[in-house]
Amino acid sequence: MAREAGIYMEYSTNEMVALEVAAGASMSGARAICSMKMVGLNVASDVLMTLAYTGVRGGLVVISADDPDCFSSQNEQDNRYYSLLANVPCLEPSNPQEAKDMLLSALRLSEDFELPVMLRLVTRVSHARKPVVFGPVGTKSQDTKFLRDVKRFVMVPSNARPRHLVLLEKMDRVKKIAEESSLNAVLGEGSLGVVTSGVSFNYCMEALNLLDLKASVLKLGFANPLPTKLITSFLKEHDPVIVVEELEPFLELHIRSIAQGAAVHHRILGKLSDPSYLPRNGELSMRLVLSAICKVLARPTPVDFQDIEDRSRMAEGLSPPRPPVLCPGCPHMASFHAIKVATGGKAVCATDIGCYALGAQPPLSVGDVMLCMGASAGISSGISKVVEDPVVGVVGDSTFFHASIPGLINAVYNKHKFVYVVLDNCTTAMTNFQPHPGTGVTGLGELSKRILIEDVAKGCGVDFVMVTDPYDLKYTISTIKEALEYKGPAVVISRHKCAILESQERRAKGKKTVLFEIDEEKCTECTACIKLLGCPALVVSQGNVSIDSILCVGCGVCAQVCPYVAIRES
Amino acid sequence: MSTTNLIVAGVGGQGVILATEILGNAALKENFDVVISEIHGMAQRGGAVVSHVRIGRKVYSPTVVEGLADAILGLEPVEVLRSLRYASDRTKIVTSKRCVIPPSVSMGVAEYPSLEQIVGMYRRFTQHITLIDAFTLAEEAGSARTQNIVLVGALAATRVLPFKNDTLKSCIQERVPRKYLEANLKAFDLGYTEASC
Numbered sequence: 001m002a003r004e005a006g007i008y009m010e011y012s013t014n015e016m017v018a019l020e021v022a023a024g025a026s027m028s029g030a031r032a033i034c035s036m037k038m039v040g041l042n043v044a045s046d047v048l049m050t051l052a053y054t055g056v057r058g059g060l061v062v063i064s065a066d067d068p069d070c071f072s073s074q075n076e077q078d079n080r081y082y083s084l085l086a087n088v089p090c091l092e093p094s095n096p097q098e099a100k101d102m103l104l105s106a107l108r109l110s111e112d113f114e115l116p117v118m119l120r121l122v123t124r125v126s127h128a129r130k131p132v133v134f135g136p137v138g139t140k141s142q143d144t145k146f147l148r149d150v151k152r153f154v155m156v157p158s159n160a161r162p163r164h165l166v167l168l169e170k171m172d173r174v175k176k177i178a179e180e181s182s183l184n185a186v187l188g189e190g191s192l193g194v195v196t197s198g199v200s201f202n203y204c205m206e207a208l209n210l211l212d213l214k215a216s217v218l219k220l221g222f223a224n225p226l227p228t229k230l231i232t233s234f235l236k237e238h239d240p241v242i243v244v245e246e247l248e249p250f251l252e253l254h255i256r257s258i259a260q261g262a263a264v265h266h267r268i269l270g271k272l273s274d275p276s277y278l279p280r281n282g283e284l285s286m287r288l289v290l291s292a293i294c295k296v297l298a299r300p301t302p303v304d305f306q307d308i309e310d311r312s313r314m315a316e317g318l319s320p321p322r323p324p325v326l327c328p329g330c331p332h333m334a335s336f337h338a339i340k341v342a343t344g345g346k347a348v349c350a351t352d353i354g355c356y357a358l359g360a361q362p363p364l365s366v367g368d369v370m371l372c373m374g375a376s377a378g379i380s381s382g383i384s385k386v387v388e389d390p391v392v393g394v395v396g397d398s399t400f401f402h403a404s405i406p407g408l409i410n411a412v413y414n415k416h417k418f419v420y421v422v423l424d425n426c427t428t429a430m431t432n433f434q435p436h437p438g439t440g441v442t443g444l445g446e447l448s449k450r451i452l453i454e455d456v457a458k459g460c461g462v463d464f465v466m467v468t469d470p471y472d473l474k475y476t477i478s479t480i481k482e483a484l485e486y487k488g489p490a491v492v493i494s495r496h497k498c499a500i501l502e503s504q505e506r507r508a509k510g511k512k513t514v515l516f517e518i519d520e521e522k523c524t525e526c527t528a529c530i531k532l533l534g535c536p537a538l539v540v541s542q543g544n545v546s547i548d549s550i551l552c553v554g555c556g557v558c559a560q561v562c563p564y565v566a567i568r569e570s
Numbered sequence: 571m572s573t574t575n576l577i578v579a580g581v582g583g584q585g586v587i588l589a590t591e592i593l594g595n596a597a598l599k600e601n602f603d604v605v606i607s608e609i610h611g612m613a614q615r616g617g618a619v620v621s622h623v624r625i626g627r628k629v630y631s632p633t634v635v636e637g638l639a640d641a642i643l644g645l646e647p648v649e650v651l652r653s654l655r656y657a658s659d660r661t662k663i664v665t666s667k668r669c670v671i672p673p674s675v676s677m678g679v680a681e682y683p684s685l686e687q688i689v690g691m692y693r694r695f696t697q698h699i700t701l702i703d704a705f706t707l708a709e710e711a712g713s714a715r716t717q718n719i720v721l722v723g724a725l726a727a728t729r730v731l732p733f734k735n736d737t738l739k740s741c742i743q744e745r746v747p748r749k750y751l752e753a754n755l756k757a758f759d760l761g762y763t764e765a766s767c
Contacts, residue, residue: 129591322581
């Protein structure tokens with residue numbers, strides 16, 4: 001799509017690099033968008049903090065998609081605080097249409113003030129689909145050249161000090177824009193006031209409709225800077241004022257400070273009030289917002305949520321859990337089994353971010369620590385310095401390139417001893433198979449140099465580097481055993497293409513997959529295959545083990561673990 | 571006009587998202603406002619997947635209020651159990667009878683309830699229950715992968731959807747690979763007929 005539109009796009013190795021690339025392009029006059037999930041901004045924050053000082057030339061928008069409720073994340077940080085920390089404008093859309101419209105507003109704002117601008121999304125905006133009306137396609141910026149300006153772009157202390165003042169002055173001017181902006185709007189009338197932003201706005205509107213309530217809603221499109229005058233007059237005209245927002249009481253904190261400054265003594269109710277009306281964790285829902293408004297007004301909720309809760313708890317009690325699991329035939333399953341066998345299950349294992357984090361669950365149970373992208377190398381180093389047990393670090397291919405390389409170099413330099421198993425499935429499987437430097441293909445689909453993990457590891461100074469195919473269990477186990485004996489950091493690359501990708505490619509080529517089946521005469525129903533691997537294609541039904549032919553991808557790993565040789569090609 | 575609230579629940583890989591998209595596209599085609607919200611967790615396959623579809627003149631919330639779903643479309647019976655909090659006594663449940671056994675059950679750490687127990691639990695919420703042998707009908711249509719469309723057909727028969735069957739069918743036509751089109755259209759009809767009886 002990028003190519004059709006004449007736009008350059010890339011999957012950068014990590015968010016810091018991505019924002020640097022976008023910053024360089026923008027400093028040279030091009031418009032740039034840099035999107036990431038919220039934890040990505042932690043990585044890119046070093047760039048953002050100082051980019052706010054230098055400012056930009058072509059519009060630059062940083063899109064941060066937050067994940068309240070940790071649907072697929074390791075925390076639920078509220079990135080509106082980054083806009084405050086970096087002192088850059090932040091817009092917050094409530095639905096896909098606004099996300100598209102506000103992106104353009106953000107680009108214009110960025111160009112008008114030569115500032116990077118944040119667009120903060122959440123799961124229910126990013127993973128929602130709604131009709132979106134497009135406008136005319138804009139033209140590319142023409143003024144693309146790098147204009148040398150050392151005082152502005154070289155942030156040595158003597159230049160940084162005056163640029164900080166420039167930033168403060170710019171943000172004062174942006175605040176005036178925010179006061180007048182149509183992105184902040186008051187809807188409806190009533191003495192009850194609701195202040196809200198982003199996805200929470202939707203819950204407020206429907207809750208008020210459902211309750212048939214007259215109320216006035218202040219929807220803030222600007223999360224930073226906030227329109228102080230608009231908020232002051234809204235506070236003066238309404239009592240009580242309920243602040244409805246997801247995660248941190250970001251708006252509420254500011255609104256309380258604005259009320260104090262303007263000496264408005266109306267009630268402000270939200271997460272910081274006593275009692276509190278909304279939780280500071282998880283995502284909001286219609287239920288939470290309806291309950292909060294009804295609690296403020298001391299009236300019953302239109303739905304008996306407690307009764308629903310009681311009955312659904314019974315229903316959920318009857319439901320066997322179905323957490324996300326490694327897919328049928330996933331090569332990671334074989335790698336984890338090999339690690340377990342090679343270490344006798346005694347290793348401490350620092351795992352990393354990716355599908356393979358699911359290996360921490362039974363029955364594989366490989367993964368004792370997981371923090372953030374690339375942390376497995378550093379954490380393994382720290383553990384290995386302290387404990388006597390063998391230490392195994394586990395990282396995926398894309399995460400290896402993202403942030404684990406400095407950790408690996410550190411391990412060599414500081415003489416740490418652990419086995420680093422790189423689970424290379426030749427793609428970024430968890431997030432829809434994006435290419436990465438190890439695939440030899442770019443985001444635009446162009447062929448590029450394939451950077452081999454074994455070459456990188458050797459380049460980092462690792463002397464023990466071996467490559468195995470996890471579908472060959474015996475060899476993988478013996479390789480990991482050998483690595484455990486090595487005196488320094490040892491890298492084992494366990495490489496096999498993602499099972500989903502491999503079956504898709506096979507299907508596209510019209511190749512037949514040889515599946516596996518249980519030889520019922522030999523099978524003793526010991527269920528070792530299931531207990532060792534937990535492959536979803538292995539099913540026990542009425543005491544009989546079978547292989548689901550729809551799910552099986554023919555990896556043959558179960559046949560290698562069966563103690564009775566009762567699994568064969570069908 | 572009131573809003574139509576739908577929940578589609580199933581297991582990753584069963585086609586929950588495709589069924590949801592087809593329902594959403596049909597609403598769009600008849601000029602409704604529509605919002606779809608989907609959650610599919612960390613894995614590509616095998617985990618619980620649930621999506622919300624809301625159709626009306628103007629819809630704001632991307633998710634359905636607990637107790638206010640008009641219908642729950644189940645691609646797997648236990649996954650409907652997990653979504654019962656959205657049901658009330660007027661909710662229509664249309665679900666496949668075919669169980670997908672999760673690894674927790676195969677490993678012996680959890681038990682899969684009987685279909686009677688499952689339906690008994692549904693009945694604590696609503697009496698409008700349609701159980702469909704979607705797997706058999708899908709095979710009859712020509713591909714086991716069309717279970718989701720069998721169920722969309724069955725849902726259409728319950729008359730909770732505010733748009734015409736033809737609109738749905740044209741959306742199926744636009745969305746499925748040509749190779750499987752005939753099987754999918756047949757799957758829709760088989761599901762529709764089954765639920766109409």
